[in-house]
Amino acid sequence: MQPRQARATCPLDCPDACSLLVTLEGNRLLEVKGDPAHPITRGFACVKTYRYPERQHHPLRPLYPLRRVGRKGEGRFERVGWTEALDEIAERLRQILAESGPEAVLPYHYAGTMGLMQYEHPLAFFRALGASELETTICATAGRAAWEATYGHRFGTDPEEVPKARFILLWGINSLHTHTHLTPFLKEARHNGARIVHIDPYENLTSRFADEHIKIRPGTDAALAYGMARAIIQAGLHDRDYIARMTTGFEAFAQAALAWTPERVEAVTGVPAATVERLGLEFAQARASFIRTSYGLTRHPGGGSALRAVILLPALTGAWQYPGGGALLSTSGAFALNRKFLGGQHLLARRPAPPRRVNMTQLGTALTALKPPIRALFVFNSNPAVIAPRSDLVQKGLLREDLFTVVLEQALTETTRYADFVLPATTFLEHPDLYTAYGHYYLSWNEALLPPQGEARPNTWVFAELGRRLGLEEPTLYWDAETLARSLLDTDHPWLEGITLERLKAEGFVRLNIPRGYQPFTEQAGTPSGKIAFDPPPQVILTEPTAEFPLILLTPPAKHFLNSTYGHIERLVRAEGGEPFLLVHPEDAQAFGVKDGALVRIRSPHGAVVRRVRVTEAPIPGTVVLEGTWWEAPAPDGKGINWLTGEHLTDLGAGSTFHSNPVRLEPLD
Structure with a gap:
């Protein structure tokens, strides 16, 4: 069989939303390259994306529905069929709904894919159900x-x-x-x-x-x-x-x-x-x-x-x-799509009372202290056991035997170890979807280029099947990707005029109708006054270390990972150094008695982890840096960095505060 080439949009949480040329042979992805025809991608892709074939066909990719047979946290499962899995999940949901009501159900999700169908539209199921709303605060709010x-x-x-x-x-x-x-x-x-x-x-x-x-x-x-x-x-x-x-x-x-x-x-x-x-x-x-x-x-x-x-x-x-x-x-606000029906947005207005809201940055507390408790957790497009603050609380909550947990995944992550069911999810090559961007002004469409590996299914298919079993009649829950895309493009905004699904299918990507040389905020702003607001003057709220914890820990992105998405790709782990290193300025290394290459315990008010030190002048004194959201296995102590991070929130948007963690260092050798 001769290899063939096709165009796709990278689905991952990155402003570039790259246009890719993928080489396929039979049911396998052989190669990924940047599309030279795309004005932003310009023919090159990042080091992570080049390794997507290894992720697509990785041995840790679940290919069949799995049901837990061991204790939570052990990650022991047995293979079951889709019908059996969905019937059991639906039955457990019926019991929970009858005993505790719909707000005992919580979706936990984020940007594991940026395609609007598989990223946001699954929420139509939860809104039709009347479930608790997740406030997606972990990154951008x-x-x-x-x-x-x-x-x-x-x-x-x-x-x-x-x-x-x-x-x-x-x-x-x-x-x-x-x-x-x-x-x-x-x-x-x-x-x-x-x-x-x-x-x-x-x-x-x-x-x-x-x-x-x-x-x-x-x-x-x-x-x-x-x-x-x-x-x-x-x-x-x-x-x-x-x-x-x-x-x-x-x-x-x-x-x-x-x-x-x-x-x-x-x-x-x-x-x-x-x-x-x-x-x-x-x-x-x-x-x-x-x-x-x-x-x-x-x-x-x-x-x-x-x-x-x-x-x-x-x-x-x-x-x-x-x-x-x-x-x-971000450029995201320029994509003036008609989002009325996306993810069942219209259903929120029908609720007799505002839904219970759970801040995703505070998942650990929600799973361990919220009253009445969350009894069913559905995780998709995310890996909260590693990426959420207060890993101690998150994993303690996931260990609850009375918490029914279903994880839709493309890899056997740390979170799947706590699942009652793991359901295999399709990748961006295996389902169609519509993509916006937040680093440029091009809208794009992906066709399904490969059949699903094994018995993998799209997120929306899973929730539609559960909706049928539960008798949910909301029609948008059962839309396919093309119907959703046509609804999203049904707008009279001039920047989307003439952009149809047919055109996107023919061209692959289309620039919004923003004039070349357009200079925003020269005539009007989008505030209530129509003007840029200097008022109120921004506050200066400082991130303060303490006498007990005199250093500030930063956890910025790594070169070879994107959140935790590539954390199991062996070649990328090796390229990133094989294990997570803590960057420590020489002044701080001397003050705490730590040496280059030595193991050190990093302690915060919330917990402690062990890492190997790299003494370098890269950080400003008083700051230590650990790049990347690593999976837990490569760490010397098998713990992720978010065992140290807190659930406190930002002044605006109730967002995460991952970069404001006071810590101290304790030498181990």
Whole structure:
């Protein structure tokens, strides 16, 4: 059989939403490459995506429904047929519904796939049932709330316009790992004369790519932004006309900024006073200045306010008026799809009372302390045993014998060990779906390119089958991917005019009808006032170490993993070093008596894990870094890093605070 080539969109949680060319032979995926025809992908894919064939055909991929036969946590199962599995699951649900009501049922899900059909539409089942609502806060809600409070519309500078920028701040984003396809545009901007500065607590690949790296203490971004704003205002470089025409609340913001002298900023952030002033002046004088930021800097108690302070800088200087100027957190708000029926959204309005809501960042507490208790947990597109804060509480909750747990998965993750049933899920090559993006403005469609491996089935198929068994009559629950896509595209928004499913099928991907050179926030913002909101002035809420726990632990993404998705791919684990390392500055290593290559116990107020130390000047002193959400097996003690992280929430958006964990080090050798 001759190999064949087809086009697909990468389904994973990354702003790039790459267009891929996949080589197939029979029922096997042989190779994945970037699509040279896609204006963002430009013919290359990341190191993770190249290894997708190993994930597609991995021996840890479940191919048949599995029923637990051992104790929870042992991961011992027997193979059963789909009919038997679904009948048993439906019967258990009937019992739970009769005894405890629908809010005893909770879906736990996130962005294991970004295809709208398999990512969000399964919620139609739970909303038809009347289940508890999951607040999906673990990644983006603080950033979303901050951006919406400031600009309203959730989009920004077009990445394809970045080559026109003349000063670029990569603020709190390791873009060469997590937004790889921005790099060619950054290189073009540099070729055109732009200066690139990276602001981050530790040196990484993006720091080495940038013209300058400014190390900042975690959680102090608002103070630095205020210090820059002060320098701009005192030099008279703020755009008074733009501010008067396009913003509200400037005077109160200016008063707040003027209180942040360079010396005060240095004392808080660790950034030298002279650098603070220079950075502000460079940003303003370039006019076409651009800030690419991300959600990492929001994962602190004051993360929402910090992001607001940062993204107000282009409004202060009027940078939005210049080609390539402005800021970007996400492009997702530009995809003005008709989401009325997606995931059964319309069903929420029919509820006689607001549903019980569970914050996914606080799953551990929900499973161990919530009253009345969660009695049925359905996990799809996520691996909470590893990725959620307070792993101790999460795993304790998953061990409950009275908790009925069903996991839909493409790999036998740590979470599956606690499941009563593991149901094999299809991959993006095995089902059709519609994809938006949050790092560019292209909408795309995937056809199913391979038959499902073994007896794998799409998430939505599973919940439709359960819906039939439970007698649920909601019609949207039984929609196929094409019906959902047509509903989503049924909108009169001009940016989607003429974009049909037929066109997407024919072309694969289509750019939204956003004019080339479009400069947002030059005429109107999406806030209630129609103007950019300086008010209320962002607070400065610091991430504070304590005497007992004097270091701050950061857990940013690794190069070879995407959350926990690739944590079982052997070659990627080896490429990442074979085990998770803790990066420790020499000053902190000396203070705690730890040596390079030695094992150390990291202790937080919530627990302790053991890791091997790598002494390096990469982190700013007072900060230790562990890159990547590893599976637990490669760690020296078999524990994930989230045994250390807390469930406390952000100031805006009730989001996670993964980067604000005070710890101490205890030498073991």
